[in-house]
Structure formats: C-alpha cells, structure tokens
Amino acid sequence: xxxxxxxxxxxxxxxxxxxxxxxxxxxxxxxxxxxxxxxxxxxxxxxxxxxxxxxxxxxxxxxxxxxxxxxxxxxxxxxxxxxxxxxxxxxxxxxxxxxxxxxxxxxxxxxxxxxxxxxxxxxxxxxxxxxxxxxxxxxxxxxxxxxxxxxxxxxxxxxxxxxxxxxxxxxxxxxxxxxxxxxxxxxxxxxxxxxxxxxxxxxxxxxxxxxxxxxxxxxxxxxxxxxxxxxxxxxxxxxxxxxxxxxxxxxxxxxxxxxxxxxxxxxxxxxxxxxxxxxxxxxxxxxxxxxxxxxxxxxxxxxxxxxxxxxxxxxxxxxxxxxxxxxxxxxxxxxxxxxxxxxxxxxxxxxxxxxxxxxxxxxxxxxxxxxxxxxxxxxxxxxxxxxxxxxxxxxxxxxxxxxxxxxxxxxxxxxxxxxxx
Amino acid sequence: xxxxxxxxxxxxxxxxxxxxxxxxxxxxxxxxxxxxxxxxxxxxxxxxxxxxxxxxxxxxxxxxxxxxxxxxxxxxxxxxxxxxxxxxxxxxxxxxxxxxxxxxxx
Ligand code: FES
Ligand SMILES: [Fe+2]
Numbered sequence: 302x303x304x305x306x307x308x309x310x311x312x313x314x315x316x317x318x319x320x321x322x323x324x325x326x327x328x329x330x331x332x333x334x335x336x337x338x339x340x341x342x343x344x345x346x347x348x349x350x351x352x353x354x355x356x357x358x359x360x361x362x363x364x365x366x367x368x369x370x371x372x373x374x375x376x377x378x379x380x381x382x383x384x385x386x387x388x389x390x391x392x393x394x395x396x397x398x399x400x401x402x403x404x405x406x407x408x409x410x411x412x413x414x415x416x417x418x419x420x421x422x423x424x425x426x427x428x429x430x431x432x433x434x435x436x437x438x439x440x441x442x443x444x445x446x447x448x449x450x451x452x453x454x455x456x457x458x459x460x461x462x463x464x465x466x467x468x469x470x471x472x473x474x475x476x477x478x479x480x481x482x483x484x485x486x487x488x489x490x491x492x493x494x495x496x497x498x499x500x501x502x503x504x505x506x507x508x509x510x511x512x513x514x515x516x517x518x519x520x521x522x523x524x525x526x527x528x529x530x531x532x533x534x535x536x537x538x539x540x541x542x543x544x545x546x547x548x549x550x551x552x553x554x555x556x557x558x559x560x561x562x563x564x565x566x567x568x569x570x571x572x573x574x575x576x577x578x579x580x581x582x583x584x585x586x587x588x589x590x591x592x593x594x595x596x597x598x599x600x601x602x603x604x605x606x607x608x609x610x611x612x613x614x615x616x617x618x619x620x621x622x623x624x625x626x627x628x629x630x631x632x633x634x635x636x637x638x639x640x641x642x643x644x645x646x647x648x649x650x651x652x653x654x655x656x657x658x659x660x661x662x663x664x665x666x667x668x669x670x671x672x673x674x675x676x677x678x679x680x681x682x683x684x685x686x687x688x689x690x691x692x693x694x695x696x697x698x699x700x701x702x703x704x705x706x707x708x709x710x711x712x713x714x715x716x717x718x719x720x721x722x
Numbered sequence: 723x724x725x726x727x728x729x730x731x732x733x734x735x736x737x738x739x740x741x742x743x744x745x746x747x748x749x750x751x752x753x754x755x756x757x758x759x760x761x762x763x764x765x766x767x768x769x770x771x772x773x774x775x776x777x778x779x780x781x782x783x784x785x786x787x788x789x790x791x792x793x794x795x796x797x798x799x800x801x802x803x804x805x806x807x808x809x810x811x812x813x814x815x816x817x818x819x820x821x822x823x824x825x826x827x828x
C-alpha cells in the first residue's frame with residue numbers, strides 16, 4: 302500500500318510516458334567512446350556550477366577550477382568593476398597554465414591585482430587584458446589587444462556561479478528554467494558557513510548521481526546508521542518519496558522529514574538526543590528572514606510531512622534544501638569513464654554559539670559516514686557493470702530520476718552526434 | 723588546557739585537535755577501548771560543557787574554552803564508532819575516503 306498518493310497515470314514514471322518503463326542499459330557508464338561523446342555533447346555545452354559568489358568576495362578574489370571533462374582549467378575572478386568573469390587558465394604566449402601553485406593539477410584560490418605567468422612573466426589584468434610583455438620589442442608586430450585571456454561565459458543565479466564553454470548557449474536562467482525560478486528568494490546568501498568534502502570515486506559520474514537521486518537504497522545500505530529497532534522498521538516500510546517532478550533536462554525529488562526531530566527520541570543516537578541534530582541537520586531552524594514562507598518551488602506536493610527537496614540541475618549539480626534551514630550541493634566532476642571527483646558542500650547560517658556549531662559539526666560528520674558507504678558501493682557497481690555479464694537493469698518507480706538522467710544524457714549525445722553527421 | 727570545571731577531561735586532552743582530518747585520523751588510529759574511555763568521560767559532560775561555552779560568543783572563545791570545543795568535536799567524531807559501529811571505520815566503506823577540505827573556523 303502506498304503511503305503517499307501517486308499521479309493519475311498510476312505511477313510517477315508513467316506520468317512521464319517518454320521515459321518508458323523498460324529495463325535500462327548502463328553501457329553509457331562503461332564505454333570510453335561514450336564518455337568522449339559526453340564531454341563534447343554535454344560538458345562543453347551546458348551550464349556548469351563552479352562555485353558561489355562568496356568565494357570571490359572582493360575585487361581581485363579568484364579561484365581556479367579544473368575541468369578535466371572539458372579538457373580545460375578555468376580561472377574565475379572578480380574584476381575591478383565588481384563583475385565576476387571566467388577565463389581559460391592558459392597564457393597566450395606559449396600556453397603555460399597561468400594560475401597555479403606548485404602542482405599544476407591542483408586548484409588554487411587567492412586575491413591578486415593581476416595575473417603574472419611564471420614562464421616569461423606576461424601579465425594580465427583582472428579583466429583578462431594582456432598588459433605587459435617581457436622584452437616586448439623582441440616580438441614581431443605584437444598587438445597586446447589581440448592576446449587577452451580567452452573569456453568563458455559566466456553568469457550568476459542566486460549567488461551560484463555558472464560557466465558555459467559554449468559561447469552560443471542560451472542564458473543561464475532560461476536554461477535552469479522553472480525549478481530555479483521557484484527557488485528564487487531562498488536565503489542562500491545567509492548560509493555562508495561551509496563544510497567542503499572531496500573524494501575521488503572509482504565510478505562513472507552518473508552512478509553517483511543515481512545513488513543520490515533515489516532514497517530507495519537508504520533503509521538498506523545505511524541500515525546500520527540507525528539503532529536496531531528503527532532500522533528494522535525502516536527496512537520493512539521501505540522508501541517512498543512525496544513528489545517527483547521533471548522539467549527537462551532537470552528533475553527533482555521531494556521527501557519527508559524523517560528524524561528532524563523524531564517523534565520518539567529513543568530511536569536516535571544518544572549524541573543526537575543531546576545536540577538535537579543529525580543527518581537532517583540541526584532540528585531547529587536558524588532565526589533568519591526568508592524561511593517562512595518558503596519560495597513556491599519548495600515542497601511542491603504541499604505535504605505536511607515535508608523534509609527536503611533535492612534538485613538535479615543537469616548535468617552534474619545536486620541542490621538539496623532541508624526544511625530546518627540549511628542546504629547542500631553535490632558536484633560530480635568526471636575525470637575518466639570510470640572515475641570522478643565528488644565534491645559536497647554543506648551550507649549553514651554561521652553559528653553564533655558553540656552549541657550551534659556543535660550541531661553543525663554533528664550534521665557534517667554524519668554526512669560523511671553516509672557518503673563513505675555510498676562511495677564504496679559505487680566502485681563495486683562500476684566493476685560489475687564493466688563485466689557486461691548483465692546489461693539490462695530494471696528500475697522501480699522510486700528510481701525515476703535515474704531513468705530520466707540516463708535518457709537525458711542519451712538525448713544530448715544523440716543530438717550532438719546527429720548534428721555532426 | 724581546559725576550563726577548570728572540566729578538569730576531569732584533562733587526561734583526554736590529546737583529543738583537542740584542530741581539524742576534522744586530525745580528529746578522523748585519530749579515530750582510525752584508536753582502539754575501541756580508547757574511544758570508549760574518552761566517550762564515557764566526555765559524553766556525560768556534553769550538556770554542561772555546551773552550557774558553559776554558550777556564555778561566550780563563538781568568535782571570542784578564550785583559549786581553554788576553545789580547546790574544550792575542539793575536544794567536543796572529537797567526541798562527535800567518535801560517537802559513531804561508540805554508539806553504533808563498534809569499530810573505528812564506517813562499515814561498508816572499504817577503501818573509500820572523503821576529505822574535509824574546508825571547515826568553518828573556530
Ligand atoms: S607561456 Fe606565459 S609568458 Fe610565456
Ligand atoms: Fe546513500
């Protein structure tokens with residue numbers, strides 16, 4: 302018996318007939334040629350979130366972003382006019398990487414007045430103009446105006462900085478569409494206290510999205526996180542979402558509130574009972590404007606039991622907003638067909654007291670305990686998919702977002718390949 | 723090292739660690755007995771310690787109070803092995819790792 306109503310079509314999946322209900326093939330996660338196609342068709346064409354405005358607070362603040370999946374590195378910087386710009390991180394003289402420290406592959410951040418190349422000291426201002434050439438007279442008809450840094454499209458939505466390597470891409474807000482519109486006004490700018498986790502995961506990037514875009518696995522894989530009786534109960538009940546919605550290429554899942562706070566305090570760990578916090582975050586919302594009422598895009602099913610909404614902004618950004626007033630993002634940065642860098646950021650309203658900070662610490666530590674279990678499982682999945690012993694996998698109604706993700710990727714790849722022919 | 727009211731925790735001052743990376747490494751390097759002993763001493767004082775620390779603004783914690791807070795961060799970190807896992811590592815996590823590369827300053 303379903304606990305929550307499903308759409309008239311009979312199931313969430315059938316509510317989107319273009320997705321079908323047949324088993325899904327995961328060749329897209331193991332075929333190296335397909336990975337190459339994804340780079341061109343998706344990562345060099347769509348809007349990618351690379352950070353937040355708080356990372357470039359003042360004129361001259363910058364950070365670099367390694368985009369192996371688009372075969373480039375970018376530098377994002379706030380210019381003299383306060384605008385945020387993104388450039389390819391490559392010197393126009395002989396192609397040295399412009400901004401880096403000791404290890405070319407490592408991302409860096411800082412503040413500067415200009416960028417100076419380590420190789421022959423060419424300099425660029427914060428707007429990307431070439432301003433100085435060492436021994437300029439040795440060159441032949443060199444016009445500095447022709448050798449500025451290569452600009453990349455860069456736009457900001459609600460403080461999230463996005464880039465797009467395609468100069469002809471549609472504007473960011475148009476691309477993000479209805480979900481983004483429905484979230485406007487959420488007080489992201491108040492939640493500036495950040496915990497950033499990084500991990501290298503031995504799986505295709507889509508498999509980790511698959512793991513975080515369904516909660517069907519939670520009562521099983523994460524069973525030991527709960528005390529025994531509660532775990533048994535969760536296992537028997539299983540998992541059902543409150544609501545699913547798709548606005549191609551993006552999608553979302555809306556979920557109930559679980560343990561925040563639990564009706565029965567004996568079901569949570571002693572530390573959670575004392576600190577009143579846990580996986581779902583601090584049980585009480587911070588005292589800021591903008592959480593009541595919430596923007597219309599949150600809790601689209603209008604459920605009383607609502608606990609969080611998780612948005613999948615295609616291709617590789619998850620934005621998960623929790624009812625008690627904090628949020629997190631996941632990014633999945635592919636580095637090979639069977640490898641990616643996973644990055645998770647937890648954003649809170651800055652703690653004013655030690656107790657508030659301890660609640661956040663517990664939420665962050667708990668997040669890591671879960672994510673380690675997810676990450677490890679993915680590596681096991683990747684190796685077995687690669688065996689190709691089984692090629693067709695049935696997905697249930699709670700796995701709707703996975704079906705949508707793999708289809709969307711396929712559509713982008715197909716459209717790109719067709720256009721090339 | 724700690725505020726005098728919490729002298730009972732002095733024997734566990736090696737758990738006063740600056741970063742999550744240090745705290746998690748120490749957890750992995752500790753036996754269940756060591757973590758249990760630390761937990762048994764610190765957990766009953768968690769409420770009282772929070773009350774004590776809340777008398778100060780977080781950004782202006784005196785040195786000893788700041789140490790106490792860092793020690794409580796370690797308590798949070800070992801609460802998983804002690805309360806649920808019965809082992810230092812997260813079960814079913816194999817070789818997976820996850821680094822906390824940015825954490826809020828205290
Ligand atoms: S490559 Fe940058 S100055 Fe020569
Ligand atoms: Fe999970």
